[in-house]
Amino acid sequence: MSKTSDNPKVSSLNDLLAVAYQIEIDAVERYNVLADQMETHNNPELVKIFRDLARAEGIHGEEIRRLAGDFDVENGARQFARFGRTDSPEEAELGSAHYLMTPWHALQLSLAGEKRALAYFTFIVETTKDPKVKAMAAELVEEEAEHVNLVNRLLHRYPPPRDSWAEDLDPPVSQE
Amino acid sequence: MSSVSTRFACKPADYKSDLKPIWCPGCGDYHVLMSFTRAFAQLGLAPEKIAVISGIGCSSRIPAYTNCYGFHGVHGRSLALAAGLKVTRPDLTVVVASGDGDGYSIGGNHFLHACRRNIDMTYVVMDNRIYGMTKGQPSPTTEPEFDTALTPGGTGVAPFHPLVVALASGANFIARCFSGEPNETADVLAEAIKHPGFSFIEILSPCVTFRPDEKEWKDQVRPAPVAATDDQGKAARRLMTDDGFNLGVLYRGNRAPFQPAVVGAGDTDLSELEKDFEL
Numbered sequence: 001m002s003k004t005s006d007n008p009k010v011s012s013l014n015d016l017l018a019v020a021y022q023i024e025i026d027a028v029e030r031y032n033v034l035a036d037q038m039e040t041h042n043n044p045e046l047v048k049i050f051r052d053l054a055r056a057e058g059i060h061g062e063e064i065r066r067l068a069g070d071f072d073v074e075n076g077a078r079q080f081a082r083f084g085r086t087d088s089p090e091e092a093e094l095g096s097a098h099y100l101m102t103p104w105h106a107l108q109l110s111l112a113g114e115k116r117a118l119a120y121f122t123f124i125v126e127t128t129k130d131p132k133v134k135a136m137a138a139e140l141v142e143e144e145a146e147h148v149n150l151v152n153r154l155l156h157r158y159p160p161p162r163d164s165w166a167e168d169l170d171p172p173v174s175q176e
Numbered sequence: 177m178s179s180v181s182t183r184f185a186c187k188p189a190d191y192k193s194d195l196k197p198i199w200c201p202g203c204g205d206y207h208v209l210m211s212f213t214r215a216f217a218q219l220g221l222a223p224e225k226i227a228v229i230s231g232i233g234c235s236s237r238i239p240a241y242t243n244c245y246g247f248h249g250v251h252g253r254s255l256a257l258a259a260g261l262k263v264t265r266p267d268l269t270v271v272v273a274s275g276d277g278d279g280y281s282i283g284g285n286h287f288l289h290a291c292r293r294n295i296d297m298t299y300v301v302m303d304n305r306i307y308g309m310t311k312g313q314p315s316p317t318t319e320p321e322f323d324t325a326l327t328p329g330g331t332g333v334a335p336f337h338p339l340v341v342a343l344a345s346g347a348n349f350i351a352r353c354f355s356g357e358p359n360e361t362a363d364v365l366a367e368a369i370k371h372p373g374f375s376f377i378e379i380l381s382p383c384v385t386f387r388p389d390e391k392e393w394k395d396q397v398r399p400a401p402v403a404a405t406d407d408q409g410k411a412a413r414r415l416m417t418d419d420g421f422n423l424g425v426l427y428r429g430n431r432a433p434f435q436p437a438v439v440g441a442g443d444t445d446l447s448e449l450e451k452d453f454e455l
Contacts, residue, residue: 037197041200084359099200
């Protein structure tokens with residue numbers, strides 16, 4: 001995952017909006033990739049969860065576009081918002097996916113992403129000298145904190161699976 | 177790069193086909209596909225000016241998941257196909273996708289001579305050190321002690337060292353990437369495509385099904401401690417002594433690419449050729 005030093009340097013309100021928008025768009029794309037994987041591997045419950053998460057992130061992206069007003073946030077994101085060597089904060093980790101994963105696993109991926117986004121915007125609040133950037137970043141911190149709480153609440157509905165969750169009586173490993 | 181003639185305002189998603197990948201969830205190849213599309217978008221290449229060529233294996237499914245021209249060839253022969261295409265259509269950007277079994281075993285001889293010829297194309301090998309599609313047999317890069325039901329106690333055979341072989345055989349650009357760093361991989365791929373001659377990128381791409389131990393790669397990889405060199409001697413020493421986890425561009429050569437003149441290219445009368453095949 002991105003190290004702080006790899007993150008785009010935000011020096012204006014438009015920079016911040018571009019980054020915030022890109023974070024949401026990246027998350028949408030990643031959740032849709034995961035939903036596609038689960039569709040291919042016949043895990044319909046997870047398909048629905050990842051599609052719902054993608055939809056929610058898409059709504060957040062549209063909210064940021066609205067906040068940006070006349071500023072072309074999509075173009076700004078393409079030009080500016082790039083997170084170092086790896087993923088942007090809310091992109092769920094692809095390497096953690098498994099064809100038998102459960103809703104609890106999906107929500108853990110989501111929770112980790114929301115926490116990374118929260119940490120990212122908190123870092124901007126703490127380091128920026130621009131009052132407009134600070135105010136907007138603080139709003140984004142509030143939103144991400146709400147999302148963390150929301151995912152934590154959802155996790156009450158989906159307790160951790162049994163240790164044998166990945167056990168497959170007809171596994172793909174034919175040699176063992 | 178002789179091929180990039182048009183700036184095309186595409187987003188990475190515009191290079192994806194409608195087909196959904198059937199790789200295992202968690203497979204590193206998903207990230208590699210992202211790196212392909214990001215690199216193409218970064219270079220502004222028109223999809224119809226790109227050809228993605230492959231052989232056989234999990235990694236070789238990648239042409240189907242892009243909306244560029246593609247050719248899913250026979251096992252180990254992707255480089256031969258790609259060389260023929262690039263020679264006759266030098267205007268195309270040719271990217272070849274392979275795996276460690278397809279590329280280093282079945283296609284090992286083509287690898288040597290593709291490096292030697294130095295035709296202007298980019299060769300990406302997604303190395304997971306196992307034959308994944310055929311369910312877990314050791315490949316040329318599998319560690320000697322890796323235990324499978326087919327090779328109890330391991331093969332006992334030292335692994336192939338593709339980067340060293342590429343350098344010795346004449347590859348003009350050599351890099352190593354990790355699938356879990358898709359932005360960095362996209363940057364290196366874009367640079368490899370732009371670099372004249374034969375560019376070779378090894379991408380460490382974990383097989384989560386048959387090599388779950390490779391999930392640890394993300395903690396083992398690190399940027400190479402020194403910048404790329406154009407000195408073959410220095411590059412050889414570095415590549416021989418690294419542990420396989422140094423990432424980035426490791427060698428940038430300056431050999432002129434081989435681009436033979438094709439007699440009759442562009443004005444060939446196909447009806448004349450057809451006559452030769454008449455029964």
